Amino acid sequence: MRWVAMALLCVSPFIFTAPKGAKVVREWTVRVKNDAQTLRATIVTATVPANFTATSVRVQSADGKTYPAQLINDKGQRQVIWLEPELPANVERLYRVQLTEEPMKAAITLTPEAKWVTVQVDGQLFTRYYFADVPKPFCFPIVGPNGKVLTRGFPVEPREDESRDHPHHKGFWVAYGDVNGVDFWSERHPIVHRTFEAIESGSVMGRLQARNEWRTRDGKTICEEIRELRFYAMPKLRMMDLTLTFIATEGEVTFGDTKEGFVAIRLPDELTLTRGTGHILNATGHRDREAWGKRASWCLYYGTLNGEPVAVAFFDHPKNRSYPTPWHVRDYGLFANGPFGRKDFGLPAEEPVRLGKGERLTLRYRLVFLAHHPTAREVDELWAGFARPPYGVVVP
DSSP states (O other): OOOOEEEEEEOOSSOOOOOTTOOEEEEEEEEEEEOSSOEEEEEEEEEEOSOOOOOEEEEEETTSOEEEEEEEEETTEEEEEEEEEEEOTTEEEEEEEEEEOSOOOOSEEEEEOSSEEEEEETTEEEEEEEOSSSSSOEEOOOBOTTSOBOSOOTTTSOOTTOOOOOTTOOSEEEEESOBTTBOTTTTSSOEEEEEEEEEEOBSSEEEEEEEEEEEOTTSOEEEEEEEEEEEEEETTEEEEEEEEEEEOOSSOEEEOSOSSEEEEEEOOGGGSTTTSSOEEEETTSOBGGGGTTOBOSEEEEEEEETTEEEEEEEEEOTTSTTOSOBEEEOTTSEEEEOTTOOGGGTOOOOOOEEEOTTOEEEEEEEEEEESSOOOHHHHHHHHHHHHSOOOEEEOO
């Protein structure tokens, strides 16, 4: 293993200050050890006992710094999560976790409306998740940490003098051009929202989980998809984690070999190579047009909007079936991955990804939206924070 990050809940040898006026229900110390590689914008997770009535949680480091934290339930376990901006290599840190009866203060809020769910960060728009009366669910617009809109307006909200190509490129979306031979990429067939299984706000993370059906025009379901989006924010960046689980509910499902997909964002013209200030860089060092079709753990698109630096980093997860993904990243602003594509990218042929009836395929990705131009090393550390974040275990 290249490096390991670990958190241990243990008895504290020192004293933290409790929140003024707050009743502390339980508390522990979390010991976080990180080896080899610096982690940036990483989510620290500690599993805690479930037998308590606390409604809020507070995390404080040994030097007195306080972190926004959140209680979540994950597969029957009660967990505490918080965002660590930077965890240097070869370091050990201690944190105090305090469970309190204070009301939770939600910094990331999700508000369901008739046709979309609005996602806000401290009252400012991050994105809207469109799900009703559309050929497929999508997020639009995506607003970066400096207030810059990082998605093209057309065709949802067209802007003057912007490009009008590819009307199926809507904000940030998921689609594919060959699922059992059916083309969902060009919107010839619909991806239909069926229900929300979770819509949650929080002090660290907002989450929605939706169940969708990929159908033919005549209403036949090809497969089901469970889509989970987690939204995070820090002062100088915003993040979205996407987890997709495909279920072969009706019979065998085959993801064919095509470049037309898969998880994608359409960037504004000013951020492109063809009409703006844009540049592309991937983890293997390929730049601009040379990055297209190359397999890499991450890819970065960066430039300026109204004279201010912005960047979008897109991460593949090492546990994904097709890792590292080829990148379907175009000079005109399409920024997508191609986990099932081979021939169009000039890669050696592989057996198609097939699911037998009842089988599942889970894929994980992260997008990071920045208000500066990161170095390759910084992006590598951001990717590491996603790929192997610290975890916690309770020590008796």
